[in-house]
Amino acid sequence: xxxxxxxxxxxxxxxxxxxxxxxxxxxxxxxxxxxxxxxxxxxxxxxxxxxxxxxxxxxxxxxxxxxxxxxxxxxxxxxxxxxxxxxxxxxxxxxxxxxxxxxxxxxxxxxxxxxxxxxxxxxxxxxxxxxxxxxxxxxxxxxxxxxxxxxxxxxxxxxxxxxxxxxxxxxxxxxxxxxxxxxxxxxxxxxxxxxxxxxxxxxxxxxxxxxxxxxxxxxxxxxxxxxxxxxxxxxxxxxxxxxxxxxxxxxxxxxxxxxxxxxx
Amino acid sequence: xxxxxxxxxxxxxxxxxxxxxxxxxxxxxxxxxxxxxxxxxxxxxxxxxxxxxxxxxxxxxxxxxxxxxxxxxxxxxxxxxxxxxxxxxxxxxxxxxxxxxxxxxxxxxxxxxxxxxxxxxxxxxxxxxxxxxxxxxxxxxxxxxxxxxxxxxxxxxxxxxxxxxxxxxxxxxxxxxxxxxxxxxxxxxxxxxxxxxxxxxxxxxxxxxxxxxxxxxxxxxxxxxxxxxxxxxxxxxxxxxxxxxxxxxxxxxxxxxxxxxxxxxx
Amino acid sequence: xxxxxxxxxxxxxxxxxxxxxxxxxxxxxxxxxxxxxxxxxxxxxxxxxxxxxxxxxxxxxxxxxxxxxxxxxxxxxxxxxxxxxxxxxxxxxxxxxxxxxxxxxxxxxxxxxxxxxxxxxxxxxxxxxxxxxxxxxxxxxxxxxxxxxxxxxxxxxxxxxxxxxxxxxxxxxxxxxxxxxxxxxxxxxxxxxxxxxxxxxxxxxxxxxxxxxxxxxxxxxxxxxxxxxxxxxxxxxxxxxxxxxxxxxxxxxxxxxxxxxxxxxxx
Numbered sequence: 001x002x003x004x005x006x007x008x009x010x011x012x013x014x015x016x017x018x019x020x021x022x023x024x025x026x027x028x029x030x031x032x033x034x035x036x037x038x039x040x041x042x043x044x045x046x047x048x049x050x051x052x053x054x055x056x057x058x059x060x061x062x063x064x065x066x067x068x069x070x071x072x073x074x075x076x077x078x079x080x081x082x083x084x085x086x087x088x089x090x091x092x093x094x095x096x097x098x099x100x101x102x103x104x105x106x107x108x109x110x111x112x113x114x115x116x117x118x119x120x121x122x123x124x125x126x127x128x129x130x131x132x133x134x135x136x137x138x139x140x141x142x143x144x145x146x147x148x149x150x151x152x153x154x155x156x157x158x159x160x161x162x163x164x165x166x167x168x169x170x171x172x173x174x175x176x177x178x179x180x181x182x183x184x185x186x187x188x189x190x191x192x193x194x195x196x197x198x199x200x201x202x203x204x205x206x207x208x209x210x211x212x213x214x215x216x217x218x219x220x221x222x223x224x225x226x227x228x229x230x231x232x233x234x235x236x237x238x239x240x241x242x243x244x245x246x247x248x249x250x251x252x253x254x255x256x257x258x259x260x261x262x263x264x
Numbered sequence: 265x266x267x268x269x270x271x272x273x274x275x276x277x278x279x280x281x282x283x284x285x286x287x288x289x290x291x292x293x294x295x296x297x298x299x300x301x302x303x304x305x306x307x308x309x310x311x312x313x314x315x316x317x318x319x320x321x322x323x324x325x326x327x328x329x330x331x332x333x334x335x336x337x338x339x340x341x342x343x344x345x346x347x348x349x350x351x352x353x354x355x356x357x358x359x360x361x362x363x364x365x366x367x368x369x370x371x372x373x374x375x376x377x378x379x380x381x382x383x384x385x386x387x388x389x390x391x392x393x394x395x396x397x398x399x400x401x402x403x404x405x406x407x408x409x410x411x412x413x414x415x416x417x418x419x420x421x422x423x424x425x426x427x428x429x430x431x432x433x434x435x436x437x438x439x440x441x442x443x444x445x446x447x448x449x450x451x452x453x454x455x456x457x458x459x460x461x462x463x464x465x466x467x468x469x470x471x472x473x474x475x476x477x478x479x480x481x482x483x484x485x486x487x488x489x490x491x492x493x494x495x496x497x498x499x500x501x502x503x504x505x506x507x508x509x510x511x512x513x514x515x516x517x518x519x520x521x522x523x524x525x526x527x528x529x530x
Numbered sequence: 531x532x533x534x535x536x537x538x539x540x541x542x543x544x545x546x547x548x549x550x551x552x553x554x555x556x557x558x559x560x561x562x563x564x565x566x567x568x569x570x571x572x573x574x575x576x577x578x579x580x581x582x583x584x585x586x587x588x589x590x591x592x593x594x595x596x597x598x599x600x601x602x603x604x605x606x607x608x609x610x611x612x613x614x615x616x617x618x619x620x621x622x623x624x625x626x627x628x629x630x631x632x633x634x635x636x637x638x639x640x641x642x643x644x645x646x647x648x649x650x651x652x653x654x655x656x657x658x659x660x661x662x663x664x665x666x667x668x669x670x671x672x673x674x675x676x677x678x679x680x681x682x683x684x685x686x687x688x689x690x691x692x693x694x695x696x697x698x699x700x701x702x703x704x705x706x707x708x709x710x711x712x713x714x715x716x717x718x719x720x721x722x723x724x725x726x727x728x729x730x731x732x733x734x735x736x737x738x739x740x741x742x743x744x745x746x747x748x749x750x751x752x753x754x755x756x757x758x759x760x761x762x763x764x765x766x767x768x769x770x771x772x773x774x775x776x777x778x779x780x781x782x783x784x785x786x787x788x789x790x791x792x793x794x795x796x797x
Contacts, residue, residue, distance in 0.1 A: 340705030
């Protein structure tokens with residue numbers, strides 16, 4: 001995009017300097033605030049302390065497990081809920097895109113339930129599954145399911161009509177069309193949906209772990225909060241952010257590689 | 265007085281590690297209130313020349329001046345009519361036309377009569393409150409021209425303004441432009457692909473070479489127009505039928521064809 | 531879903547048929563619910579029956595209500611906080627997005643810090659917010675602000691960046707200074723995307739508030755949900771969930787209506 005500020009031609013280097021300055025400034029400001037003594041250290045640890053805590057947590061246990069232990073539990077829960085959402089949502093979406101009667105039946109339920117935020121399922125999750133794996137799975141599923149379904153549906157609905165006509169004139173039946181035409185053609189849309197779905201799923205996981213579980217990063221943060229152990233809380237936040245970035249990055253590269261392979 | 269001076273203008277840029285020269289040693293003077301058209305093959309840099317006067321691009325070496333003042337940024341004294349109209353979709357016809365005046369700091373009361381004048385001048389009466397998407401291409405371009413004219417700029421820059429219009433609307437707009445320029449003369453730099461258009465509208469036609477763009481020849485149309493009295497003819501098609509017009513047009517076409525023949529086949 | 535692909539328009543009779551099938555499926559589901567509850571299928575009192583839901587509705591709607599207030603009071607509290615937090619987020623987020631979109635320098639300065647903090651989910655801020663601000667209104671408003679700020683900024687930023695360059699040039703060649711450019715070109719041009727950002731911010735606000743109230747609060751719909759879970763009152767849980775969904779939908783519709791009014795120039 002052309003430069004909006006009038007009469008200017010900025011060099012890339014000056015911008016890079018600004019970026020670095022911004023980041024350094026942020027951390028410096030944070031560290032200074034922590035050192036200033038205006039806030040008790042228990043409530044506002046500096047960035048150095050947070051990093052130190054993260055390293056310490058890699059070795060020592062807190063509330064039952066090390067940071068890695070908690071992360072594994074969290075990621076595991078996320079994985080189950082996410083895979084379940086994809087395994088049900090994508091085929092259902094494609095089928096709904098093809099069979100209108102299915103669309104007519106499922107849509108009303110979907111549209112009503114969609115408005116309930118995933119977090120609102122927490123009470124039922126706790127009630128029905130206690131602290132078992134079912135609870136978080138339900139919550140993550142409720143968040144991760146809609147994008148999978150919607151994107152598969154849209155992908156199927158907006159497939160080039162000519163491809164469908166070609167398939168039908170060659171004698172393909174319904175199920176075959178869904179599997180061999182709709183699925184590949186919808187792949188870009190589905191992949192985009194998976195990325196959104198993973199994002200929402202990971203966020204919903206955090207919410208679930210604040211309440212209905214006995215392990216995991218969210219649980220660790222709550223324990224930290226109850227013990228007024230702010231470094232633990234912040235360490236948890238950083239860990240969650242990092243994992244979120246890694247998940248998104250992985251899906252993005254998978255999406256990129258498939259796009260290249262299929263020549264889009 | 266608005267006199268455009270191009271002095272030894274060169275423009276090169278780097279893309280993908282290679283250096284390209286868009287313009288080479290362009291020297292040109294456009295006199296006050298002269299209508300100059302620039303034609304040339306694609307990529308010859310004619311649009312770049314116009315954008316330099318507008319202040320949207322700058323020469324690598326050499327200078328571009330208006331009234332001996334070097335150009336450093338865009339401004340209302342050098343208004344531009346774009347090929348893609350560039351009307352603000354969220355403003356009505358009136359609001360679009362009044363935009364430049366608003367930027368100058370004119371209040372609504374001051375603006376109203378000026379806007380009204382140009383609405384009538386461009387034949388837009390009863391469309392004042394319409395939004396751009398409700399208008400045809402020809403109407404939109406009229407609004408764009410009105411918007412620039414309302415500023416009464418010293419220099420009017422037009423970048424293939426009729427390129428996006430269908431052939432018939434195009435002809436109508438060309439006649440309109442002649443009419444307004446007679447009523448409201450100003451210095452015009454007009455970029456176009458269409459040789460017919462250039463010969464019909466301009467006082468002088470500048471023919472450019474392929475990249476790197478140089479001025480190949482400048483043809484004086486005004487003297488021919490005056491001698492053959494084209495202005496006495498009412499319609500464009502009558503003018504384009506005269507031997508003198510055809511002769512000029514063919515000459516320019518030949519110049520352009522030489523460019524094509526010199527080009528390696530793509 | 532009401533998505534229609536090109537060349538696949540729903541004719542009136544098809545539309546009617548679709549609505550009927552939808553209603554039919556819904557009615558069947560509700561009937562099944564009634565039947566299952568009546569035959570005592572409910573899994574040890576953990577699945578809400580229609581009578582449970584009705585009882586809960588009555589209890590909370592009449593004084594003294596449930597979990598410290600009537601339905602009206604809880605709804606009022608939750609909505610109030612959402613609106614406050616949402617307003618704060620939008621009034622800070624949109625200008626920041628505009629600045630970042632318009633100026634490469636501001637973008638370079640603030641962008642990276644933004645990208646660093648963005649991956650942290652809003653819900654992950656809850657323990658910190660409780661630590662710093664307790665369980666009261668300020669904590670909730672802070673959390674809502676954290677959640678709603680980002681979508682506003684990002685969508686405003688994208689909206690500005692996506693404006694056709696030619697329009698910006700057209701403004702400049704007609705004499706627009708920075709102020710005119712901002713107010714008359716950038717803001718209106720980005721407005722459609724700004725509204726998308728507002729919608730996302732509102733959704734995030736609502737979700738975050740409910741979550742925050744669930745974790746710990748004195749009053750509000752989330753608190754109702756939380757108490758109902760601890761009391762093992764599935765009817766109340768269901769009733770509160772319905773209200774969470776309803777209010778979320780209502781707010782989104784209201785915003786869409788405003789959007790329709792504010793953008794008369796869109797085809």
